[in-house]
Amino acid sequence: MDLLNVAGELSGTERQRLLGIRQVAQHQVRKQSVGYWDREEFPTELIGKLAELGLGGLQLGDSSHLLRGLIHAELARADISISSVVGIHNELVLGMIRDLGSEEQRAQWLGKLAGFEAYGAFALTEPEHGSDIAGGIRSTAQRDGDQYVLNGAKRWIGMGTFSDFALVWAKDEETSQVGAYLVEADRPGYSASKIEHKIGLRSMQNADIRLENVRIPVANKLPGVTSFAAANQLLMQSRAWVGWQAVGAMMATLDICSEYVAQRQQFGQPLAAFQLIQQPLAEIAGNLSACLSMMGDIARKQERAELHMVDAAMAKSTATRLARDSAALGRAMLGGNGIVSDFEMAKVFCDVEILHTYEGTYEINSLIVGRALTGVSAFV
Ligand SMILES: Cc1cc2nc3c(=O)[nH]c(=O)nc-3n(C[C@H](O)[C@H](O)[C@H](O)COP(=O)(O)OP(=O)(O)OC[C@H]3O[C@@H](n4cnc5c(N)ncnc54)[C@H](O)[C@@H]3O)c2cc1C
Structure with a gap:
């Protein structure tokens, strides 16, 4: 229901796109999502349907903010877990690489992310620091030649159990500056475990991530992040x-x-x-x-x-x-x-x-x- 006709401000093409997404979300996602939620299971098949609608790369197109917002609302109307997956994927992962990443990072990941062929995670919150994370980051990055060595722990990280990489917020040990580092999940010393028994967003997987002397190339630092x-x-x-x-x-x-x-x-x-x-x-x-x-x-x-x-x-x-x-x-x-x-x-x-x-x-x-x-x- 849109009593105030907010969606009426969309162009004809945008309105058609929104209606197409509403159809798929209502008929192919809404009822189907309940079982995944009950089982705390990631809805891979349902995300596949959204990939066909181009929702892996929602941030990359030229759609208006109003259309993007209404799409997020339509997804949440069908299933809030799925809308969280699409939102974090676009707003925090893909958007972060596009705006703050290097040319190489963009070339390597944006295409795959846009097709939901790869997943990333946004790893900011820590076990001991949630609301006060801005001044509380304890995870560290130490420069060692042409590598960084990362140590620390992250909590509640969405898609963290299976993502191809995490964008880890950490403090440079020498300069104390906050930076962001792209850490591939198969790096030795990186581990992620699923947080079980959540009462909400049950089909979106959240992880506790541990970083124990994880070595990454210097090129994995995001050049656009120089502070919090x-x-x-x-x-x-x-x-x-x-x-x-x-x-x-x-x-x-x-x-x-x-x-x-x-x-x-x-x-x-x-x-x-x-x-x-x-x-x-x-x-x-x-x-x-x-x-x-x-x-x-x-x-x-x-x-x-x-x-x-x-x-x-x-x-x-x-x-x-x-x-x-x-x-x-x-x-x-x-x-x-x-x-x-x-x-x-x-x-x-x-x-x-x-x-x-x-x-x-x-x-x-x-x-x-x-x-x-x-x-x-x-x-x-
Ligand atoms: C399902 C889920 C998914 C998440 N996904 C991600 C993710 O992908 N990446 C990520 O980095 N993080 C993620 N988070 C973490 C989320 O951002 C934090 O849970 C949130 O910031 C709160 O931190 P906290 O849980 O440590 O609570 P705390 O900071 O310990 O707060 C506990 C309570 O105290 C209150 N409080 C704290 N300080 C004050 C104050 N000064 N005045 C008044 N009240 C205060 C809070 O409002 C809250 O009610 C996720 C969390 C959940 C539950």
Whole structure:
């Protein structure tokens, strides 16, 4: 549902592309994703369908920010795990190599990434440093002739169990400068283990990564990263992407609940006929429309290269808060059936928890907005 016709701003060609992606996502991904989620299994076959639609290289085309955002929302509407795979792959891995990598790194990886023939991982968070990672990076890189030697640990790294390489954020031991290093997964001393028993994004694999004297050529350092400011630029764009994911989560909530209350009968009537069912449905639709409109504004700012961190932080924190509120209303509306993943709503309810937490938690993004409002930083 797009009450405000945000998608109406797309060109005819872009609108056709979005509709094509919606068809595949709704008919070939949505229901199929539930089993993968239950089994905590990476949905390789479903990603194959998205590769055919060119979604491995979403960042490389000339599509507008609005189209990209709406595509991310459509993917999240079908399955939030899959939209996370596509989002991290494009926003944080492919985008990072394109913008901050060397000519050789681009030539070696961009084509393969665009076809989902290769995967990368964005390895920033560490076991002891999450929200305070900007000043807390403990992983190190030490220059030794024409090589760097990397040591440290990374936690929560998406696709880290099977990716061909990880983009590892580490501190240069001599200069203390933060840098980013492309570390192929088959380098001796590199290991990744799957984080089991997650309650959300269950089909996207997250890893604990260990780096023990891993040697890489000097050419594997990303030349465009000379400080943590580069990470902030990437995180600003990816926070906007999570805002679109939250929009997709609210679309999914409305889809699932509208279908359910139309067919479920209690007291001799469909649930849809009760006022106390229509009121939360209207609230979810209002949350969705407010966020869709806000994200449309964010896309226009991105188009003009005027997006600031405070905008992205406000959009991310607001959209994920309202997606969480909406998912709670939706889950309750399905009664007992809202507790099992078979009816989809429980899956959305759990996945929204991750949107609330990753790419800067709700609290940290709120504090970025609070700092802009007051001029006082409450977190550094
Ligand atoms: C499923 C999943 C996928 C992820 N994927 C990736 C990935 O691909 N790559 C990557 O690098 N990272 C990834 N992350 C990591 C994610 O970005 C971190 O989990 C997040 O930044 C929070 O860090 P933390 O978990 O260490 O929590 P902590 O920083 O320990 O925070 C715990 C709680 O304290 C709050 N808190 C912390 N400091 C303050 C403060 N000053 N004031 C008020 N409250 C505060 C937080 O908001 C939170 O509620 C992923 C995480 C998850 C769960």
